[in-house]
Amino acid sequence: MRKILYIILTATALLSVAACSEDTLEAYDTSTSALNIARGTVFGSAADYPESYSFNAYFLGGKVTDYTLQIPVRLQGVIDYDRDRHFGVMISEAESEGITDGSPVVSFDSKQVFRSGMYQDTLRATIHVDKMDSETTYKMRLKLIPGDDFTVGVPEYQYVDVQFTKNLTIAPAFWENNSKLSKITYSARKCAVFLEISGITDPEWVDDGSSVILDYWISLCKQWFEQHEEYDSNGNRIYFE
Structure with missing residues (x-):
């Protein structure tokens, strides 16, 4: 052996x-x-x-x-x-x-x-x-x-x-690090859909300047919430805005 x-x-x-x-x-x-x-x-x-x-x-x-x-x-x-x-x-x-x-x-x-x-x-x-x-x-x-x-x-x-x-109650750093995202009112559900669509794995992600891809992801998220009726804990319809 x-x-x-x-x-x-x-x-x-x-x-x-x-x-x-x-x-x-x-x-x-x-x-x-x-x-x-x-x-x-x-x-x-x-x-x-x-x-x-x-x-x-x-x-x-x-x-x-x-x-x-x-x-x-x-x-x-x-x-x-x-x-x-x-x-x-x-x-x-x-x-x-x-x-x-x-x-x-x-x-x-x-x-x-x-x-x-x-x-x-x-x-x-x-x-x-x-x-x-x-x-x-x-x-x-x-x-x-x-x-x-x-x-x-x-x-x-x-x-x-x-x-x-599996918690997004607190906004990840990348949401505040990107000017276009930071203008959108944060919620855990919005962030979850954005992560699913974008595939981002880094909580510290920062847009490298190619805003086209970020604009594209944001547009897909807007479409998603327009096509799917979801409501927050107060009964308000969620939109990606």
């Missing part, structure tokens, strides 16, 4: 024969295999390995009903080239808010695959945007569960926190 030792990048000394300084490569104990959720710059760039995950569902681009988080999981120990291995995942309810095991807002396989020949694979969890309400700020802690294939790794990398919401 062809196997090789994987070298893990660590922030602190991890059971090595000699103490090492921060951000060094260390050979880990090869008698066991463990997994760590790869988060933080010790694993690479902050863009690839964020410490935690946070998003507003309205900024996923267009009309998204399901959004799958892909969280990197790093091997600690020995690469197995001959067989897939498996790792367990659960929601830690004590550190979560608005989310419990079995919640319709999130789904994932409690037993996930770590593929053969890999030193890093992916934990996948799907957020069902259409099941979210527009008031709750959801907080979810996903934890690795040791099993037959993997023991417990570094304690601080056995979990990851995810915070998400």
Whole structure:
């Protein structure tokens, strides 16, 4: 069976024969295999390995009903080239808010695959945007569960926190950053339709000067509300103006 030792990048000394300084490569104990959720710059760039995950569902681009988080999981120990291995995942309810095991807002396989020949694979969890309400700020802690294939790794990398919401009560920065939008009376519903039509994913988006595209999006939003009768909480018809 062809196997090789994987070298893990660590922030602190991890059971090595000699103490090492921060951000060094260390050979880990090869008698066991463990997994760590790869988060933080010790694993690479902050863009690839964020410490935690946070998003507003309205900024996923267009009309998204399901959004799958892909969280990197790093091997600690020995690469197995001959067989897939498996790792367990659960929601830690004590550190979560608005989310419990079995919640319709999130789904994932409690037993996930770590593929053969890999030193890093992916934990996948799907957020069902259409099941979210527009008031709750959801907080979810996903934890690795040791099993037959993997023991417990570094304690601080056995979990990851995810915070998400679907709320536009407060106007995003881009609404105020663009003169043509800022002249339109803000409402969460107007903003939601605008985001669906424009596909904008950056809350800080600023018109780069090509006002033609912004004018086009605004015209489509006006048409949408003219063709769809919607009313605010006071019973007033909503128009994009």
